[in-house]
Every structure is written in C-alpha cells, then in structure tokens.
Amino acid sequence: MITVLRKHRQRLLALFAAVALTITAAGTATGQAKPAGVGPGLYTTVGIAGSVYRSDYGKLTFFAPTIYIDANIHRYVGIEAEARFLRYGGKNGVTQDTYLIGPKYSFKPEGWVPYVKMPVGLGRMKFPYDLATGNYFVLAPGGGLEYWTHNDNIHIRVVDVEYQMWPQFTFGTLHPYGVSAGVSFRIW
Template sequence: MERKSISPVLSSVLLRCLATLALLCALAGSSQARAQVAESAVGGNQKISAGVLGSAFENNYGNRRLAGFSAFIDVDLNRHYGIEGEGSWLHWHQRDKVYIDTYLAGPRYQFNYIGRFRPYAKFLIGDGKFNFPYNYGYGNYFDMAPGAGVDFRLTPRIDWRMADFEYQIWPGFTFGTLHNYGISSGIRVRLF
C-alpha cells in the first residue's frame, strides 16, 4: 500500500485556512478581554481625609449638655470600607466644671452615593476622659461609640459632613454605665 502525500499547493491553502481561523478566533475573543481592565471590587480607591466638626452632646450624668469641637482622620481602604480616628473636646457650656474628652478609632462603612449624599455607619472604641464637678477628680474610661452620618460632596476634594451622630456607652464609669449622645457637623477634606 502506497502513501499519498498532500500536494504543496493544497498544504499551503490548508495552512492559510488554519491561520485565518486562528486569527478570527483571536479577534472574537478579544472583545471579552477588555473586561479585564475594570477596576477591582475590593482594591484601589485608597484615600486619606481629615476634618473638623462642631459638636453638641448630652450625657446622663446630671443631664448635662456640652458643646465643643472634634477632629477626625478617615482612611478609606476602598469604596466602602475604612477606618476612622476621632478626638472630641467638649468644654463649652460647662456646668460645675464638668467636661468630656474622647479619643476613639474603629471601622467605618460607606454606602453608595445617592446623588451628592453619601451615608455611612461606624463603630468606634477608645478612651473617654471625664472631669468630675468642681475639678474634684477625673477618670479615664473605656468608651464604645456606634454612630452614623451623611456627607455631602461640595467638590471632588471637599465634603460637608452634614450630620455625624454618635451614641457613646461608657460601661465602666464610676457611678454606673454612662450614656452620651450627640451630633456633629463640619468639613471633610481629602488629603491624598
């Protein structure tokens, strides 16, 4: 039995058909390849922002109302998750020289924008300093502060923190658990 070989003309045509088929497959698959450049769902968008707030709080130690200011730093790890650090100094409207300072940090979750509004929720923990009446003494206490708020975008770098609500729980306070709640408002500026 004799083997027949493919003629050179037929092999050239077959090779061109295979090359054309491979090229068409590559071009058809390239329309799907553009999806690979999309932004990652969990990476990117890291930002650092800082801001100052005017604050008004009420606590259940003698039903006192205090006012002051707060400063904060937000580190956004991606579009939704971040970390917030905050210091508050509530020294105005003192009665009997009672004032409160807090230094808190914890996770923050930002929801999607609704127009120019961006709501968020947070849970901060840290140290609360309470100055007792007439400067008789002060104490540092563990403080937990769940909270929520909403930012309003003024420019790509500046937000108005319209409302930042916190409910502080001081479980180890000297005279039983202390509850403070308050609202703050101010400006947030993106640094990086």
C-alpha cells in the same frame, strides 16, 4: 497621677496618627495599576466639626470642637479616628473628652453618602470642682450623611450621630449622645 494621665493621652493621639499614616502609606506599596473600571482606592481625609452632646451626668449639654481623620482602604470601607473635646456648656468644671477609633462603612461611592461607624476608645471625665479625673473605655456606635463634592476633594459632613456607652463609669454606665456637622478635605 496627672503625669500618668498625660502619657495615656499622648499615646492615644500617637496611635491615631500611626494608624492613619500606616493606612495612607500602604497605598504606595502596590505594584500594579488599577483597572480602568475601578474607582479610587485608598484615600485619606482630615476634617473638623462642631458637636452638641447631652450627658446623663448632671443632665448637661456640651458644645464641642471635633477633629477626625478618615483613612479609607476602599471607597466603601475605612477607619475613622476622632477626638472630641466636650468642654463648653458644662457646670462647675465638668468636661468629657473622647478619643475614638474604629471601622466606618459608606453605602455609596459619591454624591450623598450615608455611612455607619463603630469607634471605640478612651473617654476622659473631669469631675466638678477638679475633685477627680477618670479615664474610661467608650463604645460609640453611630452613623450619618456626607455630601461628596464633584471634585471629591471636599466632603461635607451634613450630620453625624453617636450614642456613646461608658460601661465602666464610676457611677454606673454613662450614655452621652449627640450630633455633629463639619467638613473634611482629602489629603491623599
């Protein structure tokens, strides 16, 4: 059983990497130059954030590192993949990790940039005292505010808010929610 779960985690991480690589590589396939009046097209940023989440399960508050990749097709539209490791603050060995991917829409092209997102993916719950581990489907609508620096290579994630839904959770729907803040760097 543990081997099967490890294979799923590796496949999901491979999916995140494949999507980001595909979108990034698509930019080299164009044959024409952009018109002078159009801003940057495709770009990718990689970031790290700190997160605080509250879970229904045991009324626990978790502290977690989060990594994320934004692959943007256009300045306003992109795909975000994130991995959040909710492992600190739980009791009796309880953890909740999420591996999510989905569309992201930014409302402005520069400066203070509000955005919304709708990632979906896998939630992995480790139950108390190592009694069991479960994998669940997760929906996580959210939004936030970033500040894009003047050189556009650094994006400061001032706040990111998510309300997660785990509809197939063993003991009824789980609704963790939380906030994150971090920084990302443009790699393409």
